[in-house]
Amino acid sequence: MLEIAGKKLKSRLLIGSGKFSSYELMRDAIISSKSDxxxxxxxxxxxxxxxxxxxxxIPKTINLLPNTSGARNADEAVRIARICKMxxxxxxxxxxxxxxxxxxxxxxxxxxxAAQQLVKExxxxxxxxxxxxxxxxxxxxxxxxxxxPLGAPIGSNKGLKTVEMIKIIIDICKIPVVVDAGIGKxxxxxxxxxxxxxxxxxxxxxxxxxxxxxMADAFRLAVIAGRRAFESGLGEQSDxxxxxxPLTGFLDG
Amino acid sequence: MKKSxxxxxxxxxxxxxxxxxxxxSRAYAALEKEQLGxxxxxxxxxxxxxxxxxxxxxxxxxxxxxxxxxxLVKGLYIPLYLSSACHNSCSYCGxxxxxxxxxxxxxxxxxxxxxxxxxxxxxxxxxxxxxELKNFSNIDYLAEAVASARSAGFHSIAVELGALDEQPALMxxxxxxxxxxxxxxxxxxxxxxxxxxxxxKAGYRLRLGGADRAIKARFKQVTLGFLVGLYSDPxxxxxxxxSHLSYLKQKYWDVEFSVSFPRMTSAAGVGSAFKKVDDRQxxxxxxAFRLAFPENGINLSTRETPKFRDGMANICATHLSVESKxxxxxxxxxxxxxxxxxxxxxxxxxxxxxxxxKGIGYDVYFKDWEMELNRL
Numbered sequence: 001m002l003e004i005a006g007k008k009l010k011s012r013l014l015i016g017s018g019k020f021s022s023y024e025l026m027r028d029a030i031i032s033s034k035s036d037x038x039x040x041x042x043x044x045x046x047x048x049x050x051x052x053x054x055x056x057x058i059p060k061t062i063n064l065l066p067n068t069s070g071a072r073n074a075d076e077a078v079r080i081a082r083i084c085k086m087x088x089x090x091x092x093x094x095x096x097x098x099x100x101x102x103x104x105x106x107x108x109x110x111x112x113x114a115a116q117q118l119v120k121e122x123x124x125x126x127x128x129x130x131x132x133x134x135x136x137x138x139x140x141x142x143x144x145x146x147x148x149p150l151g152a153p154i155g156s157n158k159g160l161k162t163v164e165m166i167k168i169i170i171d172i173c174k175i176p177v178v179v180d181a182g183i184g185k186x187x188x189x190x191x192x193x194x195x196x197x198x199x200x201x202x203x204x205x206x207x208x209x210x211x212x213x214x215m216a217d218a219f220r221l222a223v224i225a226g227r228r229a230f231e232s233g234l235g236e237q238s239d240x241x242x243x244x245x246p247l248t249g250f251l252d253g
Numbered sequence: 254m255k256k257s258x259x260x261x262x263x264x265x266x267x268x269x270x271x272x273x274x275x276x277x278s279r280a281y282a283a284l285e286k287e288q289l290g291x292x293x294x295x296x297x298x299x300x301x302x303x304x305x306x307x308x309x310x311x312x313x314x315x316x317x318x319x320x321x322x323x324x325l326v327k328g329l330y331i332p333l334y335l336s337s338a339c340h341n342s343c344s345y346c347g348x349x350x351x352x353x354x355x356x357x358x359x360x361x362x363x364x365x366x367x368x369x370x371x372x373x374x375x376x377x378x379x380x381x382x383x384x385e386l387k388n389f390s391n392i393d394y395l396a397e398a399v400a401s402a403r404s405a406g407f408h409s410i411a412v413e414l415g416a417l418d419e420q421p422a423l424m425x426x427x428x429x430x431x432x433x434x435x436x437x438x439x440x441x442x443x444x445x446x447x448x449x450x451x452x453x454k455a456g457y458r459l460r461l462g463g464a465d466r467a468i469k470a471r472f473k474q475v476t477l478g479f480l481v482g483l484y485s486d487p488x489x490x491x492x493x494x495x496s497h498l499s500y501l502k503q504k505y506w507d508v509e510f511s512v513s514f515p516r517m518t519s520a521a522g523v524g525s526a527f528k529k530v531d532d533r534q535x536x537x538x539x540x541a542f543r544l545a546f547p548e549n550g551i552n553l554s555t556r557e558t559p560k561f562r563d564g565m566a567n568i569c570a571t572h573l574s575v576e577s578k579x580x581x582x583x584x585x586x587x588x589x590x591x592x593x594x595x596x597x598x599x600x601x602x603x604x605x606x607x608x609x610x611k612g613i614g615y616d617v618y619f620k621d622w623e624m625e626l627n628r629l
Contacts, residue, residue, distance in 0.1 A: 018324060018326075019323070019324020020324070020326075020616065021326070021614050021615055021616050022611070023616070043620070043621055043622050043623045043626070044618060045620070046619070046620050048406060070626050071626065072473065072507065072626075076625070076626050079626075079628070080623060083623070083625060099507040101507065101508065101509035101510075102502070102506075102548050104548075155322055204321065204324065207325065208321065208324055208325060
């Protein structure tokens with residue numbers, strides 16, 4: 001079972017709550033995904049006033065993972081995280097530091113700085129990063145709970161374009177690896193899971209589908225299938241030597 | 254900052270693109286391109302608007318790009334006009350100094366009341382607009398208005414107060430404003446100079462450098478635009494805006510841009526001597542901007558009709574103003590409607606607007622920012 005910072009999660013599919021055409025549909029899609037963990041952007045949450053807003057529609061059984069969306073540097077991310085903690089009562093934070101408004105790529109330097117500060121303040125930090133293996137290790141050393149490398153830019157639905165780097169991250173990281181961003185199809189999610197990713201986070205591909213509830217179910221199944229394939233030992237496509245290679249068999253004959 | 258550090262329009266390049274003939278296959282090919290380039294963009298806006306196959310394909314592509322980037326949500330915003338006192342003589346504007354009617358400048362107390370009323374409607378984003386006064390000597394007043402919006406609980410404060418110098422712009426940013434709106438009005442120099450014979454806006458180049466200065470003053474969200482119809486060739490304007498945006502994006506990679514280019518409507522006391530641009534041509538320009546800049550917000554104001562706004566929201570518009578009053582105040586005291594900056598064509602209430610967008614499959618949001626992100 002997936003475990004992040006000591007918390008056991010039944011599902012390896014994490015879901016984002018943005019971009020849906022209504023809160024009702026978002027709620028139904030979250031339920032259908034059977035996810036245990038949903039991300040929410042503080043910048044979209046109205047903390048004051050009487051209206052229920054988005055938080056009123058996320059099922060109570062789901063763990064909330066607030067994110068620092070909007071932050072463009074470490075300072076802003078830390079401030080947003082603190083507001084989330086005060087408002088939501090959770091010390092979990094998905095760290096997003098994105099100064100690039102075009103491709104929405106995360107800033108590695110500011111992300112590491114923010115992560116170090118937030119860990120010091122006892123946050124459980126889940127940083128969104130480019131698929132950079134050494135950055136992933138540095139964040140692991142800093143005490144992050146996971147790393148969340150992107151498969152492709154946010155919202156691009158391009159699939160696992162960074163696959164070679166994601167393989168290395170999975171290989172060298174001890175903390176869970178959650179592939180985040182770029183996953184456009186259930187087959188992309190299954191692929192990430194087959195590679196040994198611990199989980200995937202999906203938002204746009206579910207939210208913008210014609211039938212988000214059904215698509216959430218499709219992703220649920222794909223994640224289960226991919227994980228099961230990984231656990232049952234896929235035929236290796238290894239870069240290393242193959243034991244069954246017939247090339248050198250003649251030497252033993 | 255020096256003028257040379259600001260954007261300069263290469264009119265020759267624009268004119269060359271306007272003169273160039275683009276084949277039909279070039280326009281169709283541009284529909285499939287990930288990086289359009291200015292010539293691809295020109296091919297899109299210049300293609301025959303009555304080629305239905307092309308037109309519908311353009312719409313489908315624009316819709317896909319909008320949905321992928323922005324999801325199924327539309328931002329709603331509301332302007333608060335602070336003052337109709339203005340030293341400019343823009344020939345098309347109801348606030349023109351030539352227009353001899355009574356001016357209204359809201360007192361800070363009135364501003365606070367208006368802000369409270371707007372906040373109570375549920376808005377978390379506000380756009381503050383004002384006529385331009387001599388030497389921007391009213392900058393303290395404007396900064397205080399921004400600070401009031403902050404105290405009133407707004408999370409995103411946009412200012413549309415003219416092509417400020419860097420220092421006054423920085424004052425507004427420090428007071429809590431995060432978003433800067435500046436219309437060039439027209440990129441066509443000769444037309445610009447004719448329409449802005451006097452006042453603060455008389456300098457074309459000064460206006461053109463306004464976005465550069467705002468960015469230097471640490472604004473990270475900037476909306477650019479022009480008035481469709483002020484100059485007779487809207488394609489010139491669209492290409493110039495493309496050029497301006499490309500320049501700024503390369504120079505300031507960490508700034509988020511939106512575009513807004515409303516079609517002109519008449520205003521009290523001024524003529525209607527502007528070029529009418531029909532729906533098909535206008536929509537073609539909006540859609541082409543979406544393909545050229547998939548990440549940019551596209552605003553549509555209440556100058557457009559409900560039918561047009563809803564239709565374009567379903568294709569490429571991402572932000573819509575609603576319940577706009579285009580005279581100072583107006584959300585509490587509804588008596589001052591005599592001098593409006595321009596006429597509006599979409600009078601729907603917030604509830605009606607929300608229901609209409611829901612009806613075509615979109616949620617609306619009123620908040621997409623956090624005041625903590627504005628701290629300088």
